[in-house]
Amino acid sequence: MLPPVSRHPSHEGPSDPQRRAYGHADLTPPWKRNKPVPEVPAEPDLVVEEVTTGYCGAVVRVEKTAQGPTVTLEDRFGKQRVFPMEPRGFLLEGKVVTLVRPAAVAPAPVRPTRTASGSVALPGARARVARAGRIYVEGKHDAELIERVWGDDLRIEGVAVEFLEGVDDLPAIVSAFAPGPDARLGVLVDHLVPGTKEWKIARSVTSEHALVVGHPYIDIWEAVKPSSVGIESWPRIPHGQDWKTGVCRALGWRVANTGEAWQHILSRVRSYKDLEPELLGRVEELIDFVTA
Template identity: 85%
Template sequence: MCPPASRHRASHDGPSSPRSRRYSPDLTPPWKRKASVPEVPADRDLVVEEVTTGFCGAVVRVEKTAQGPTVTLEDRFGKLRVFPMEPRGFMIDGKVVTLVRPSSVAPAPARPTRTASGSVAVPGARARVARAGRIYVEGKHDAELIERVWGDDLRIEGVAVEFLEGVDDLPAIVAEFAPGPDARLGVLVDHLVPGSKEWRIAQSVTSEHALVVGHPYIDIWEAVKPSSVGIAAWPKVPRGQDWKTGVCRALGWRVAHTGEAWQHILGRVRSYKDLEPELLGCVERLIDHVTVP
């Protein structure tokens, strides 16, 4: 039997009568209209129940097909079933919902990234126990620059870096270290040019298990590319003057704060691309030398 209101013609009621306001503009009675249901993104792992079959499972994937979008569900036994994503086709916690496309796209597989030195990064890698081998550099600034660019590589390889506070002590340090097949020593020296004092000292301690290499720059500052620091070139400092002080003076930096100047320089180094090739080659040789199996 039809509901009582259906026996009345709409034209018999005035436009403002209570009965006429019970119809939608298309004259569909309210008791025949479907109530709206929530739209829920079909995100992965969302648990839903398909209303027709009662199949309950977690969303595995959503796909586009010629017949429309489908959703694949996996139940607790690992069984997979594919259903069309029809309106009002699913239930969550006993309430009817309409599944719509996922709210986010699954992230793309992670691509290999590189360390500051250009090596392929190893996600989640732990630092290796320190080797007996060591790399020595002349000073604190040298050690900080190497850590900035090669730190990740050195930790994975288990190589420690220490500084000498000057190359004059190198012979005594090498003698005490006593490099051998299982404890190789690598040394990075500033301004290592043939005939220099540094060159003669390096020659005196070089052996099969002790490698001394050096760059041609007066100071490690100069191994950072001028363009990375934001200058046209490193200033020429007259012989006999303190090089760092002369650089600060020529560039208008505070002369009494060379440490502050170094932090500014170091802060501009992001990767190996900010360093001169001569330094890159030296450090790579040292790492290879001390990590020989």
């Protein structure tokens, strides 16, 4: 409900004798009537007075018609009337104005969001039917980390990730998979350093349609930046000790549950920025290879 409008006791028309003498609500002297008047957007709830009838009310809506734009005003009694939006056709706080259509509010630009891997996200994009090609990783933790960062990208590309539980049986697995032009195979190996057992196995299975790459870290845990985990650095564990158990002991974590430690590490990974470049480059290389 509008507040009482005190300009006129009634909305039927002007009651000022001087107004009636002029025969028009516009009291601007004739020699000044060609001067420009302010253009005011007819925003909702703006209270104005139509100069010809003296009808005073709040703007309800503006419409585009074949005869030109119109404005609907509502008086203090809730009655509505429609008026053409003619030049110099209204009074605002006693001054002549020209009502104009409010400027359309442009929608805020939609900024592209990015996936955890840094790729531009595609809102509403559906997962692609899985390709024949695959990416194999050594263990469950490797697969979980890749899902964490590259999961959205892999679903859109239709690439499935599976884990091997080590690389000792990789030659037999690759042979059974039978990589080909329409079924490429990518493999990510931990601690792929020249001269190691893993390096020799990788070389034996690499082909035109099978690519084996790796990072230099003993375990995928090390591929997470220490700063993201809240530590200064990953501890160096003497050769011959179980690496994960040694890490937990050195950091004061529960030694009996390395799975719990991994979940803590994984929870601190929010995007590619939490991973070392040596891992990032290798995973991107595998995705490009499998989807080529």
